[in-house]
Amino acid sequence: xxxxxxxxxxxxxxxxxxxxxxxxxxxxxxxxxxxxxxxxxxxxxxxxxxxxxxxxxxxxxxxxxxxxxxxxxxxxxxxxxxxxxxxxxxxxxxxxxxxxxxxxxxxxxxxxxxxxxxxxxxxxxxxxxxxxxxxxxxxxxxxxxxxxxxxxxxxxxxxxxxxxxxxxxxxxxxxxxxxxxxxxxxxxxxxxxxxxxxxxxxxxxxxxxxxxxxxxxxxxxxxxxxxxxxxxxxxxxxxxxxxxxxxxxxxxxxxxxxxxxxxxxxxxxxxxxxxxxxxxxxxxxxxxxxxxxxxxxxxxxxxxxxxxxxxxxxxxxxxxxxxxxxxxxxxxxxxxxxxxxx
Amino acid sequence: xxxxxxxxxxxxxxxxxxxxxxxxxxxxxxxxxxxxxxxxxxxxxxxxxxxxxxxxxxxxxxxxxxxxxxxxxxxxxxxxxxxxxxxxxxxxxxxxxxxxxxxxxxxxxxxxxxxxxxxxxxxxxxxxxxxxxxxxxxxxxxxxxxxxxxxxxxxxxxxxxxxxxxxxxxxxxxxxxxxxxxxxxxxxxxxxxxxxxxxxxxxxxxxxxxxxxxxxxxxxxxxxxxxxxxxxxxxxxxxxxxxxxxxxxxxxxxxxxxxxxxxxxxxxxxxxxxxxxxxxxxxxxxxxxxxxxxxxxxxxxxxxxxxxxxxxxxxxxxxxxxxxxxxxxxxxxxxxxxxxxxxxxxxxx
Numbered sequence: 001x002x003x004x005x006x007x008x009x010x011x012x013x014x015x016x017x018x019x020x021x022x023x024x025x026x027x028x029x030x031x032x033x034x035x036x037x038x039x040x041x042x043x044x045x046x047x048x049x050x051x052x053x054x055x056x057x058x059x060x061x062x063x064x065x066x067x068x069x070x071x072x073x074x075x076x077x078x079x080x081x082x083x084x085x086x087x088x089x090x091x092x093x094x095x096x097x098x099x100x101x102x103x104x105x106x107x108x109x110x111x112x113x114x115x116x117x118x119x120x121x122x123x124x125x126x127x128x129x130x131x132x133x134x135x136x137x138x139x140x141x142x143x144x145x146x147x148x149x150x151x152x153x154x155x156x157x158x159x160x161x162x163x164x165x166x167x168x169x170x171x172x173x174x175x176x177x178x179x180x181x182x183x184x185x186x187x188x189x190x191x192x193x194x195x196x197x198x199x200x201x202x203x204x205x206x207x208x209x210x211x212x213x214x215x216x217x218x219x220x221x222x223x224x225x226x227x228x229x230x231x232x233x234x235x236x237x238x239x240x241x242x243x244x245x246x247x248x249x250x251x252x253x254x255x256x257x258x259x260x261x262x263x264x265x266x267x268x269x270x271x272x273x274x275x276x277x278x279x280x281x282x283x284x285x286x287x288x289x290x291x292x293x294x295x296x297x298x299x300x301x302x303x304x305x306x307x308x309x310x311x312x313x314x315x316x317x318x319x320x321x322x323x324x325x326x327x328x329x330x331x332x333x334x335x336x337x338x339x340x341x342x
Numbered sequence: 343x344x345x346x347x348x349x350x351x352x353x354x355x356x357x358x359x360x361x362x363x364x365x366x367x368x369x370x371x372x373x374x375x376x377x378x379x380x381x382x383x384x385x386x387x388x389x390x391x392x393x394x395x396x397x398x399x400x401x402x403x404x405x406x407x408x409x410x411x412x413x414x415x416x417x418x419x420x421x422x423x424x425x426x427x428x429x430x431x432x433x434x435x436x437x438x439x440x441x442x443x444x445x446x447x448x449x450x451x452x453x454x455x456x457x458x459x460x461x462x463x464x465x466x467x468x469x470x471x472x473x474x475x476x477x478x479x480x481x482x483x484x485x486x487x488x489x490x491x492x493x494x495x496x497x498x499x500x501x502x503x504x505x506x507x508x509x510x511x512x513x514x515x516x517x518x519x520x521x522x523x524x525x526x527x528x529x530x531x532x533x534x535x536x537x538x539x540x541x542x543x544x545x546x547x548x549x550x551x552x553x554x555x556x557x558x559x560x561x562x563x564x565x566x567x568x569x570x571x572x573x574x575x576x577x578x579x580x581x582x583x584x585x586x587x588x589x590x591x592x593x594x595x596x597x598x599x600x601x602x603x604x605x606x607x608x609x610x611x612x613x614x615x616x617x618x619x620x621x622x623x624x625x626x627x628x629x630x631x632x633x634x635x636x637x638x639x640x641x642x643x644x645x646x647x648x649x650x651x652x653x654x655x656x657x658x659x660x661x662x663x664x665x666x667x668x669x670x671x672x673x674x675x676x677x678x679x680x681x682x683x684x685x686x687x688x689x690x691x
Binding site: 140176330 | 352355356358359360361362363364366367370471473479656
């Protein structure tokens, strides 16, 4: 990048935001990096407001006080959910909160690049723009896997698979901005694993009392595919008494439930690509997003793809910030003239 | 992990990507759409089939004017009977007289011949590389059409009376001739193609329903040109196509079917949104309607050029309502002439 093209104006703060279903993160040009769980909660009534002491709560704090709150997870399936006004409001609040966490200096103009899921139907990029626009001075929206690829310099002959909570996004990079044909979104992602695990646990332990939030925590702590030597026991209340439950098989089954769709879509995406370059892509598959933290997932996918020839799958080092770091890099590289109309 | 690209080339790639991001975002906020729209209609390779169809339409128009919708049996007899039956008030279409020939009033052929409708084929328009129209906010016709089609399928299946099939259940490219073939092979009894309109010159919301037939309206021809663009039919297929025009009965049935769909779609949509316009039942030379051997309609269920409507289309509730109105239209057509149904319909008014 030429020096002159870089944005060096001190009155501007460049931010990259990864707006996720489960977690949202922000990376800023003042070297701040923060994240929050994508939950927003508003006190249910006056008493609740007195108890929690705030008009709006975010992330873990909102979850901890959820009984007093109208809790909203606005980006189910990776897009702003229906019901629109409340969910847009929640997205606005998350963005505002993230930008506060980035600590912009007084009077600094905020130029933001926001990563959204690759293929949205129900609510499109404009809805995200609408929700974000108030909090920033200039805004660009890009797809999440593209932001990851840009940030990691995966510009050519690579396939980025961003396994999030609501969606898994596939994006082929071939030296140009990916078109619609280069990207695909499927809904078999983290939330799908939660649903599977929830149903398996209900089936196995009908008397145990647990909820979706607990199940999500079990998954985040113990997720694995193929095999693991360690035992997986969790405490779940039965008739009010905490009881140890073995959930190893259920965790494995739930995590592996996304693998067929993941493998098939990977093959489909590679097959779409120019045959001459397919080998290069197969050797540059990169897993990103929270789902890439499932133990053994990289090896599982690599083995599943082996019957289609030699391939190499790697995982990003920092899935929580890979999207926002890439978005920040885009923001910093973006020529100044492009920001003005947006 | 990172790609190994020479620095100069990398710089160029990044510059192109940044410009791409900028241009994409301009499109999102509604700037630069005109260029896309032009592109859609003026690709030379797409003109061949529409031009041929236009010729076909002119030929058909003249034959239809001299002998409107007559069974071939009458045409062979020389002097033709006077057209007698006018259409329902909610249609701007021409007269029909096959009912006189059959001696019944408003009863579908299937009922007359004791033929039950068992299989319904739903065709979500466009798909894959063909997005159809795109709203100013980026909503794609192919996606909305598919979602509505799936909802319609689920509703019809729920009744347990029909075998419901779809030409596509995913975002894939399927040429029109393949869709026709699927309808034939599956022995579908009824065919409905779901599309969304786009009127660049008038940002209104409107509903219209088509069945196959000639049209002299340049706007209709333009729409047919766009919808037929991926038909994959060759010039040699036109002989077969012309021969098929003889299927007057199918045309009449398709027209009845279109009337039911348009009526239920428009009346019910208007209850929810007074700003919808009724563009009525029309004839148009859509390839997908001609090739199917059974009653077939193409419903333009909504209009993406209307911003408010585009926002509504992004809500599940609205898409579900449209599917319900289409279901009502199908049932209305299938139950025409059924005494119980007619009585209930009169009571409901």
